[in-house]
Structures are given as structure tokens and as C-alpha cells.
Amino acid sequence: MRVDEDGLMYSRFLIDVGEDKLQKNNNGEIELPKDMVLPFRRIEDSLDFIYPSFENSAELFSKNCVLVPVNESVRNIISICIRRFLGNMEENCSFNSVCDGTNATHFPIEFLDSLEMSGLPPHKLELKKGSPIMMMRNLDPPRLCNGTRLITEELHKNLLVGKIITSAFKDEIVLIPRVKFILSENDGIPLQRMQFPVQSCFAMTIKHKGKQWTMF
Template sequence: MNDRRCFETLDRSLRDLFDCQAKPFGRKSVLLGGDFRQTLPIIQGASKSTILASSLPRSYLWNNFKVYKLTKNMRLQRPNITSAEQNLISEFSSWLVSIGDGDIGTPDMSDPQDIKLIRIPDQYLIPYTDNALTELIRLIYDNDTLKNPDATTLSRKAIVCPTNNMVHEINSMVLDMAAGPTKTYTSIDSVVPHPGDNTDIDVLYPVEYLNLLNFNGLPTHVLELKFNSPVVLLRNLNPKDGLCNGTRLIVTQLLPAIVEVQIMTGKFIGRKVYIAKISLTYKDKELPFELKRKQFPLRLCYAMTINKSQGQSLDKIGLYLPQPIFSHGQLYVALSRATTPHSLKIVIVPHGDDDAALTKNIVYSDFLKEIDSTAN
């Protein structure tokens, strides 16, 4: 939502399409929805100024938008909740907004402007021990869920953490706990040399090495699945029918060349579709080749990264922090997936003598105040 390049490309296309070069979006009205408290465009190794420069408010289009802010907390409008529950939800929502705005916490000496240390209230914490992660998993995915999983239950639960490496570890742990046999699918990996490269690249980078490579947005070489395990789609296959990058699905059949899945989220809930292996490529300027991987564009999603969880509303959410979050809005995104204060549990892994109830919160408060100044 925040990447200005997408909207500038749309703007130029609509101006050309409707032969109206003088008016933004070809004189068409454009309505956007989002929250700048959430994560900003992801640019590997970029500085704060570079990240902000790529965001929508830094676009030439920004002055043409009018900003309106929502003011009513719809969570408090639920029927059949008591006044005590309303007060609890109201306090929880105010706490989340304070974290999103960067208004609470102690400035961190490494970057006092943008980083604050937040003390997590005890009611949300699982005290850290060697078994804290297993306890968190058991709390989110209880025995009944693991033995009798269904789309409705799984769509309302998740564990989130900052990095993909930790996501893979948690997914493997939960899959081992789940009932039923495991079916393993392996990818076919190859390299595409850069133009003009005359080196015998297949000798330099054998298949065994390529199989070990894992990158964000790319399925793993080994994909292990079980009947009724939740997965997330890694590519836009058919957006018109609900098959978008980030769509959560549940496995309903494991066939030799095809996986049958059922959509768990969005307006196409319940629809069954078939997923085949496709060829995906990964380019990186630091790699001397382009990796080509033929695999199902799926990944287990008992756990997911904080960034991938944006847009989800969950009845049970576990936040696992083996290390602090590392970019603007990540802590707010993770905590605000919870629909009630009772649905959230957090494990913070302390390092050395660190307080196990403290964690970092990164918020570009100056950027948010700039946005607020343009709101109506």
C-alpha cells in the first residue's frame, strides 16, 4: 500500500489511457485504505531516509490526496459484551495505538529518536524458560486443533515472529505435533547465468548447493505437508478467484503432482482449488546467478513473519521474539492482529541480563506527525 512507485505507475497509465495528462489518475477518483503505523516498503539494507523516500507520502501525488482518519473503535460495537469487557477492549486498543504512535516506552540509547523500549504487561507474557516456545505453540495450537483441524479454526490462529528462519523452525515443530503422515515434495533447482557469462556455472554451483538456498518469497526445496495443514500462497496465481500472494489455504488432498487446497480467508472462503508446481525465479544483485526453482508456490503457515501477517485478524495469536523487531511498525502490526486482549500471548527471549519483559519498538514518529498534519 505504501510503495509510491506502484501508484506513480498507475497514475501514468491512467493519464495515457484516458488521454488526460494534466490530471492525476486521468481524472479518476482513487480511494486508498491503510495505516502508516504499519510497516513501510521493504528495502534490503536501506536507511530510514531511503525507506521514507519510497513511501507514498514522498510521491508527487501525495498533495492530491485528502487524508481521513477513522475514529470509532468497531471492536467495541460487538453485541453481547459487558461493560467490563468494553472497558478492557478500550484499554487494549488505546495501548495498541500508543505503541503504533511511539508514545510510550523509554528511549533506547542506540537511537533515542526512533527506538523505544516497551514493557509488555504481565497478562500478555509467557515467562521465558527453555520450554517457552513449546508452551506458546501448545497454547495457540491445542491438542484438539492439532488432532481435528478445520479451516475455520486454523484461519483464526497463528504464531508470528520477525524472521523467516524462525518461521521455518516453528512450522516444522507444529507439523511434527500434528496428526497424520507427512508427504514430502522436492523442487527442481537450476541456475540462469547472467548474459555474457561464459563460465561453466553448473560446475561452480551444483544442484546440492542450490537446494540449500532459501530466500524470502521463494518456496523451500523440501516442502513437507500433511492433510489439513495450513499453507500460504507465495504468488498471485489468479487474483480474480481469490488466489493472491498471502492467501491462507488448508490442504485437502496431497496428490503426486498436484495439491488440492481450500481457501481459508477472503471472500472466496470454502472454495477448493488445485495448485501445481510452477517455475519461480529469484534475482539478487549480490548473487552471480539467477536461481530458478520449480516447486509448489506454498509455505506452511502455522507461523508467519510479522510482515506477512498484515491484514489478518486472529482470535488466538502468539508473538515469538527471539530477537527484537527491526523496522518501523513491526511491533504494532504483530500486536494489533489480536482481536481482544485475551487472544494475545508473547514470548520474549532475553539476552544476557536483559529484562524479559522489555522489547524494542521502532516508530518513525516524525513521519507519522507529518501525515497527521495533512489529515482533515
């Protein structure tokens, strides 16, 4: 369903879903109102409707967003969209290690590379020139904050050049370096990951809401 910034009822519905306030059937499912359901059964067909073309990507991705309930769905949609996007794929792999070197033998690098956790950028960040990204950390407030959306302009080994497409700093060109993400033992694994603090944002989980977007 498409909504604009005045779609208060739809925004309320999204909040209720996120806070688990809506009635469910015996299978634990929420029945959606018919006017919120797209007439497609395949995710590829839905994406064709939502993103009919990736031309003028800055305008498209500053106003449109696919919201899904879980990170697995986000990764699936990103994988489909980034391969449809024109241009050469750049794979930016992170550098992973454990915080305490004495435990390094307990956590092989292959295992650390495989970790996908909320709030942590992926080990293999696949991007193309012109593809949309979103900040995952406050890097230079108020210009670059968690949630700021950008378009990828240039990709280098340790530097990403992006153009802001939202907020008062729209159209500004910014430089984004790799930064260190640290998980403590309280998170289960004492991981250190050096990666760009961004993620592709063809889709995002439902907790990321924005009144300025057209949401699906």
C-alpha cells in the same frame, strides 16, 4: 497476547515494531508490556497454549496466527507443529537449476537445494493432509493471491489440492501446480526453482498482518 479485529492498539504496536520505531535497551531489545507476554519460557509450551488441538483445523487456522520477527523462528515453529499434526508427512522437493547453463558448474545442485531466501518456497516442503498453507504468489486473482490461506486437501507430485479458508472464496476447492521462481544475478545467485507457490503457515513473520486473525 490475543487480540480481535478491534485490537487497534495492538495492531499499531506491531507496525511500530516492524518499522523499528520503539525504544530499545542497551542490548538492542524492546521491552514488551506485561499483558503481551505469555507465562512460558519454552516455545513448545507457548505452542501448546496457542494450538491446544489441531482438530477442526480450518476454523483454527483461519482465525489464529503466530507472528515472529525472523524467518528462522518461522521455520522452527513450522518444524515443531507439522510433526505434532496427525497424518503422514509428504516431502515435496523442488527442482533447482541455474538460469544460465554455462554457470552450472559453479553452483552444485546440493548448494542450490540448501538455499532459503525470503519470497522463495523451501526446497523441501513438508505438508500433511489438513495442515495450513499460504500462497506466496498471485496465481489466480482474486481467488488465489499472495497471502491467501488454505488447508491442504490432497498432495500429488505436481499438483496440490487445497481449500480456501479466508476471503470471499472461503471453502472453495482449488488446484495449485508447481511454478517457476526465478532469482536474477542481482539477487546474488541466478536460481530457478520449480516448487508449489505455498508455505506452511503455522507461523509467519511480523510483516504479514491480518485484522481478521487472532494474533499471538
